[in-house]
Amino acid sequence: MKLLRALIPALLALSVSAATASAFHLNGYVLCDGTAAPLSGVTITVTSTDPANPYTASGTSDASGYYTIPLVSFPLCLNVTATLGPGESVVSPAGNTYLLCLDGVTLLYNLDWVISSPTCSNQGCWLTAGGAKFSQITGSNLGDYTKVHNWGGNVYPGCSSTAGDGGDWNDIDNVNRLHFHGTTIQVITCGNVDGIPPGSTSPVTPYNYIEFKGTGTLKGIKGNKADYGTVYFWAHCEDRNEPGSNGQHDGAGKDRYFLNVFTDPNDPVGTSVFLVDNDGDPATMDPVTITDGNMQIHITSCTSPAAAQAATPSIEGSSPAPATGTHVAYFGAPYPNPVGDQSMMRYGVPAESFVSLRVFDAAGRLVRVLANGRMPAGDYNTSWDLATNSGQRVGAGVYFVRLTIGSQAFTRTVSVTR
Numbered sequence: 001m002k003l004l005r006a007l008i009p010a011l012l013a014l015s016v017s018a019a020t021a022s023a024f025h026l027n028g029y030v031l032c033d034g035t036a037a038p039l040s041g042v043t044i045t046v047t048s049t050d051p052a053n054p055y056t057a058s059g060t061s062d063a064s065g066y067y068t069i070p071l072v073s074f075p076l077c078l079n080v081t082a083t084l085g086p087g088e089s090v091v092s093p094a095g096n097t098y099l100l101c102l103d104g105v106t107l108l109y110n111l112d113w114v115i116s117s118p119t120c121s122n123q124g125c126w127l128t129a130g131g132a133k134f135s136q137i138t139g140s141n142l143g144d145y146t147k148v149h150n151w152g153g154n155v156y157p158g159c160s161s162t163a164g165d166g167g168d169w170n171d172i173d174n175v176n177r178l179h180f181h182g183t184t185i186q187v188i189t190c191g192n193v194d195g196i197p198p199g200s201t202s203p204v205t206p207y208n209y210i211e212f213k214g215t216g217t218l219k220g221i222k223g224n225k226a227d228y229g230t231v232y233f234w235a236h237c238e239d240r241n242e243p244g245s246n247g248q249h250d251g252a253g254k255d256r257y258f259l260n261v262f263t264d265p266n267d268p269v270g271t272s273v274f275l276v277d278n279d280g281d282p283a284t285m286d287p288v289t290i291t292d293g294n295m296q297i298h299i300t301s302c303t304s305p306a307a308a309q310a311a312t313p314s315i316e317g318s319s320p321a322p323a324t325g326t327h328v329a330y331f332g333a334p335y336p337n338p339v340g341d342q343s344m345m346r347y348g349v350p351a352e353s354f355v356s357l358r359v360f361d362a363a364g365r366l367v368r369v370l371a372n373g374r375m376p377a378g379d380y381n382t383s384w385d386l387a388t389n390s391g392q393r394v395g396a397g398v399y400f401v402r403l404t405i406g407s408q409a410f411t412r413t414v415s416v417t418r
Contacts, residue, residue, distance in 0.1 A: 024070065024102075025069065026046060027068040027069070027108065027110055028044075029061070031065055032114075032115065038066075039115055039120060042113070043059070044061070045057070045083065046078040046100070049099075050076060055072055055076065072102065077101040077102070080099075080111060084096075085117070085119075088118070090115055092112075098111050107409075108410065110333075110412075124302035125159070125207050126159045127155040127212075127237060127297055130153075130294065150172040151259075151276075151293070155167040155169065156212075159300070168182065168183065169216070177221050178219070178221065180274050181218075181219075182216035185214040188234075190209070191208075192207060194336070195336055200297050208238060208239050210237055211237075213235070215233070216233060217229070218231045218273060228273055233259060233260065236285055241253040241254055258285050260277070262282070269282045329348055330410075337415060340416070340417045341386070346382075347410075348378070348379045351377050352374060355371050355373065355374070355375045355404070357371035357382060359399050360399065367388050370401075397416055400412070400413055
């Protein structure tokens with residue numbers, strides 16, 4: 001018995017060493033509350049709940065918000081917690097604790113964190129954009145392809161608020177024969193739209209929308225003699241798709257745009273004189289769906305260290321990234337989740353590989369094949385319309401989405417509500 005007791009710590013040490021070598025891991029992302037921007041420098045720690053089998057390990061989130069922790073290879077339950085800095089608090093999971101029970105078979109587990117932190121408020125972004133058409137029928141696969149507006153410009157070029165007084169924005173209304181020219185611009189916020197995966201893929205950023213305001217001029221063109229003098233404006237742009245909205249048939253994937261120009265900063269609704277909006281009501285923001293053009297949000301050169309260094313997350317043991325180092329293997333959490341209409345999934349392929357993305361029900365039966373074939377390196381967004389391969393809508397319940405990239409495998413769950 002004494003010999004057996006003496007052997008237990010040694011066996012446990014061997015198990016831990018073997019686990020590290022055989023790539024049993026926990027990984028995930030640490031994100032800012034409200035913007036889903038990556039949060040670096042947060043340490044995630046796992047601790048065994050079984051006093052007879054002590055184990056602890058930790059990992060710290062990098063500039064992309066990604067962390068990874070080695071795990072043991074035998075069944076064991078662990079408490080997973082985050083070490084917080086001054087002024088930080090955990091929004092998810094509740095109580096700053098996950099309970100993770102290993103089964104000795106699964107190689108890779110995933111747990112994400114949402115944290116409120118003073119660091120998050122320092123994130124910055126900038127915008128380049130241009131286009132000629134937009135649809136008045138947001139959220140539909142139909143659209144009127146009339147050249148109603150020509151628009152474009154840049155906002156905070158190079159992430160500078162001083163260059164060109166914050167940028168330059170133009171919008172020409174061909175119906176009313178008006179030209180708006182924004183000449184002094186201030187970024188209000190960068191963030192993420194609910195209902196689509198956070199961030200944009202080209203260039204890779206933690207945000208998919210930007211809002212900005214400022215002053216400019218509004219004058220008539222093509223025989224219109226109107227001149228409103230100095231005007232004020234507020235704009236909202238969404239970078240939902242790459243390489244832009246042209247040819248994109250999925251309405252959820254098309255970039256969107258809202259602009260209100262007004263003459264009195266104290267009454268932007270009552271003095272609206274130029275509006276790009278889906279329902280024509282300046283009191284509500286209903287951005288139009290762009291049918292030709294491109295919004296691109298950038299974070300390069302922004303002042304926040306986390307934003308300036310943000311990159312696509314990597315996973316230990318994944319295939320080597322291409323020479324540019326911009327593509328790595330990952331499978332983001334399906335969004336929204338739970339879902340009642342359409343689920344969006346974002347994943348990365350590090351090098352040309354055979355990729356399979358399949359949905360299974362709780363009984364392990366194949367429900368839908370979303371991808372099955374060779375793919376070049378890159379970042380991808382795929383949507384599941386909650387239909388089976390035969391086109392029938394699935395019932396409410398939990399479904400498993402399995403992504404394989406070469407020899408690597410990732411699994412996510414999707415809860416369908418109705």
